[in-house]
Amino acid sequence: MADGPRGTGHRNEPPDDEAALSARLKRLGNRLAQTNRPPENGSDPRQTADLSGYARGFRLSTELVAGVLVGAVIGWLLDRWLGISPWGLIVFLLLGFAAGVLNVMRAAGVVRDRQLNDD
Amino acid sequence: MTVDPIHQFQINNLFPVAKIGNVEITFTNSAAFMMLAVVGLTVFLVGATARRNLVPSRLQSAAELSYEFVASTIRSTAGSEGMKFFPFVFSIFMFVLTLNMLGLIPYAFTVTSHIIVTAALAITVFLIVLIYGLWRHGLHFFNLFVPKGVPIYILPLIVAIEILSFLSRPISHSVRLFANMLAGHITLKVFAGFIILLGGSLGAIGWVGSLLPFAMVVVLYALETLVAFLQAYVFAILTCIYLNDAIHPGH
Numbered sequence: 001m002a003d004g005p006r007g008t009g010h011r012n013e014p015p016d017d018e019a020a021l022s023a024r025l026k027r028l029g030n031r032l033a034q035t036n037r038p039p040e041n042g043s044d045p046r047q048t049a050d051l052s053g054y055a056r057g058f059r060l061s062t063e064l065v066a067g068v069l070v071g072a073v074i075g076w077l078l079d080r081w082l083g084i085s086p087w088g089l090i091v092f093l094l095l096g097f098a099a100g101v102l103n104v105m106r107a108a109g110v111v112r113d114r115q116l117n118d119d
Numbered sequence: 120m121t122v123d124p125i126h127q128f129q130i131n132n133l134f135p136v137a138k139i140g141n142v143e144i145t146f147t148n149s150a151a152f153m154m155l156a157v158v159g160l161t162v163f164l165v166g167a168t169a170r171r172n173l174v175p176s177r178l179q180s181a182a183e184l185s186y187e188f189v190a191s192t193i194r195s196t197a198g199s200e201g202m203k204f205f206p207f208v209f210s211i212f213m214f215v216l217t218l219n220m221l222g223l224i225p226y227a228f229t230v231t232s233h234i235i236v237t238a239a240l241a242i243t244v245f246l247i248v249l250i251y252g253l254w255r256h257g258l259h260f261f262n263l264f265v266p267k268g269v270p271i272y273i274l275p276l277i278v279a280i281e282i283l284s285f286l287s288r289p290i291s292h293s294v295r296l297f298a299n300m301l302a303g304h305i306t307l308k309v310f311a312g313f314i315i316l317l318g319g320s321l322g323a324i325g326w327v328g329s330l331l332p333f334a335m336v337v338v339l340y341a342l343e344t345l346v347a348f349l350q351a352y353v354f355a356i357l358t359c360i361y362l363n364d365a366i367h368p369g370h
Contacts (some may be wrong), residue, residue, distance in 0.1 A: 055349050059295060066291035070283055092283075095276075099283035103291065106284075 063103035071096015124308035128232055128301070148228045149236070156217040156230075185213065189355065196359035197366060204362050207247070211240060212355035219300065219347035223340070231350075232300040234293060241293035244358050252365035263368040292357055299350045303343045310336045 075092030079085055132145040167182035175183060189209045193201045215231060222229025230236050252260040264281040265274070313332035317325040 055299075055346070055353065058299060059291075059353070062291040062295045062298070063287075066287035066294065067284060069290055070287040074283070074286075095279050096283050096287075098280045099287060102280055102284050103287060 060104050060107055063107050064100040067098075067100025067103050068093070068096045071099060124305045124312065127304060127308060128229070130233075149230050149233065152218065152221060152228050152230050153236075156214060156221060160213050160217055185209075192352075192356055193359050196356060197363040200366050201359060201362055204247075204359075208355055208358055208362070211244070211358055212351055215240070215296065215354050216348065216351035219351055220344075222300065222304065223344060223347060229300055229304055231296055232304055234297040237293040237297040238289070240354075241289040244292065244361055245289040248361045248365040251362075252368060255365070256368055260365075260368050263364055288361060292354070292361075296350050296354050299346055303339075303346055307336060307339055307343060310339060 071092045071094070072089065074096070075089035078088035078092065082088065131148045133147060133151060135143060135145045137144045163178070164182055167176075167178040170176075170179075172179065186209070189212055190202070190205060193205060193208055197204070218230045221227050222231065252263070264278050264285065266277060266281070269277050310332045314329040314336070317329040317332070319325070321328065
């Protein structure tokens, strides 16, 4: 496009201006293409899921309840099978609570995901 | 006039299909609405793509839009490798979305307000993640439970917590959809019940007063439409996030 001599003191000449403009356009296009490119390997999916506050709150509460529930069920089953009456429930309820809190922190994006840690 | 907000969730047997052992298998209103959703979706998608034009018709445009929407969701959460699972995620998203939307039609049955349906979907996702992860990465898949840079003396505890967290996924996945639909429909029904209650008991003053719950129902209905879409989207996006773990477990 730019056929005149470039940047040799003729800053105000129209062809030079045009060349600069097209160069800027090209740079802008490149940058746009870079920012609009779909991110590879899931870059923080929980942030992109743009939820309303209600749905977000609901999600966090179910995450916590699910963790505790799974812990309780596993502990209860272990108690029944192994006959270690209160201990399975006690230990797994606590573990389940911890798992629930972990779930909530992951869902809220406080703790970053595992995949992102290693790069 | 009795107003029972739970009545709308009742399963009715329409006609018996088969009998296996002592278990009677009957075609219920739930099954009928699922069939309706599947048939409707098939007709919509096949009809939209039967005559493909470069300049899409309205129907074709809607189908392309739904494709683009799900595809971009998968690409942004599970990477381009996740597109392998596009048919699965697209089916789940469209199925849940259609069922949620069908449930909003007055007198229609909301299939997704029953936990057995959402749990079946969530367990399917869970098993696919587990089986695909094991098939693709072998025992390497269990590295998912072993975060890096944790001191060895605390590792057993962390692994136990990670495993419980993994096992709790289908529960939170299914409960979220089911509870949202259930709570929303009950709320709608309760407020609609107020209209009848006020108008029926207080006469003319009651009918004027019932404008308030009526306005509330209108607002709630709009909210419920949003929730119906949002929950289908959340269900799909969580499916993608879990599939992402199967595709790239931490290494």
